[in-house]
Amino acid sequence: MKIAVHPVSDSELKPLITDTSKLGFCKFFTDRMFTMDYNEEEGWTNPQIGPFRPFEVDPSSLVLHYAQEIFEGLKAFKGKDGAVRFFRPEMNAKRFNRSADRLCMPHFLENDFLESIYALVNLEKRWVPDSKGAALYIRPFMFATDKALGVRASSTYVYCVILSPVGPYYQEGFSPVSLFVSDELTRAAKGGLGEAKTGANYAASLLAGRIARKKGCAQVLWLDGAEHRYIEEVGAMNIFFVFNGNQLVTPQLNGSILAGVTRDSVLRLASMLGLRAEERKISIDEVIGGITTGSITEIFGTGTAASISPVGSLQFKENDYIVNNRNVGPVSQQLFDTLRGIQYGEIEDPFGWVVPLQEPQEKVLSL
Numbered sequence: 001m002k003i004a005v006h007p008v009s010d011s012e013l014k015p016l017i018t019d020t021s022k023l024g025f026c027k028f029f030t031d032r033m034f035t036m037d038y039n040e041e042e043g044w045t046n047p048q049i050g051p052f053r054p055f056e057v058d059p060s061s062l063v064l065h066y067a068q069e070i071f072e073g074l075k076a077f078k079g080k081d082g083a084v085r086f087f088r089p090e091m092n093a094k095r096f097n098r099s100a101d102r103l104c105m106p107h108f109l110e111n112d113f114l115e116s117i118y119a120l121v122n123l124e125k126r127w128v129p130d131s132k133g134a135a136l137y138i139r140p141f142m143f144a145t146d147k148a149l150g151v152r153a154s155s156t157y158v159y160c161v162i163l164s165p166v167g168p169y170y171q172e173g174f175s176p177v178s179l180f181v182s183d184e185l186t187r188a189a190k191g192g193l194g195e196a197k198t199g200a201n202y203a204a205s206l207l208a209g210r211i212a213r214k215k216g217c218a219q220v221l222w223l224d225g226a227e228h229r230y231i232e233e234v235g236a237m238n239i240f241f242v243f244n245g246n247q248l249v250t251p252q253l254n255g256s257i258l259a260g261v262t263r264d265s266v267l268r269l270a271s272m273l274g275l276r277a278e279e280r281k282i283s284i285d286e287v288i289g290g291i292t293t294g295s296i297t298e299i300f301g302t303g304t305a306a307s308i309s310p311v312g313s314l315q316f317k318e319n320d321y322i323v324n325n326r327n328v329g330p331v332s333q334q335l336f337d338t339l340r341g342i343q344y345g346e347i348e349d350p351f352g353w354v355v356p357l358q359e360p361q362e363k364v365l366s367l
């Protein structure tokens with residue numbers, strides 16, 4: 001892939017936000033973006049990096065009406081040594097194509113996916129925050145652009161990558177959140193879109209999120225769509241339960257649960273940290289029973305944005321169930337520290353997960 005790079009004039013360059021406590025999550029975007037077009041005759045064509053700017057979208061574009069859209073999320077981290085590192089980006093490239101299959105969209109070559117990110121981050125290196133906990137969030141996405149209102153898969157698409165410097169997810173430190181167990185609304189059902197990273201799943205989650213906040217909770221604990229009995233996800237994250245301080249249980253992937261990169265990393269880190277890990281069905285009754293008897297010692301969510309997000313309580317059928325006295329447990333803390341240490345290059349990476357940013361090859365960029 002040969003990427004055409006368009007200049008950004010000095011007057012177009014935005015001021016860096018150096019106070020990372022002001023960054024929040026994806027409120028600011030960098031100076032440039034990557035775009036590429038797809039049509040059935042030529043396939044993927046026209047790779048470009050140019051100024052970050054609004055799209056011109058036809059009002060009849062299919063994505064605006066039928067939500068044919070997919071996205072990914074990953075981060076670049078700057079360590080104390082000044083090196084910029086990506087975390088398992090090939091997992092995002094593979095999942096992007098699995099989401100594309102589910103939404104009837106064209107595949108994007110895994111290598112081109114990675115190259116689009118590396119080339120853009122290379123040009124935007126000054127935006128990778130250098131304080132620990134902050135990172136550059138990378139958002140690749142693809143959407144349908146056919147101008148038509150018939151319900152069908154589009155024959156044209158745009159692929160785009162944008163970047164946002166993000167602050168530490170927990171401004172007040174790593175603190176446990178309260179969950180509202182949604183036993184009426186569901187995020188996804190078997191056979192639906194749950195496994196795909198597509199905007200529709202997040203739209204489906206908004207109403208339950210609003211109800212959770214009205215009930216004083218920060219996030220929703222999702223149950224399965226058929227019986228409202230088995231645990232699926234938490235908010236926009238995967239979920240783990242710690243039994244007796246040393247056994248991890250997470251719902252097995254079943255078609256309606258997103259195959260999270262952090263989820264997979266926690267499962268693989270478990271044995272290194274002396275924990276047993278199990279992927280299986282787990283019901284809300286088992287969870288409530290486990291919290292009540294004390295066999296569930298910790299609960300935490302996993303995702304790219306927050307990494308590890310400890311849970312302090314569950315609200316189920318108007319009752320509150322407190323987990324670990326609303327404190328961060330030792331397993332959540334150890335997993336958080338280990339993942340972060342690997343991502344920032346401070347702990348040896350025994351799995352080969354980390355990909356250092358390299359200078360772009362001449363053949364990739366044409367200026």
Ligand code: COI
Nearest residue numbers: 073236237303304305306
């Ligand atoms: C994640 O944390 O992995 C997410 O997907 C959150 C994102 C949708 C903001």
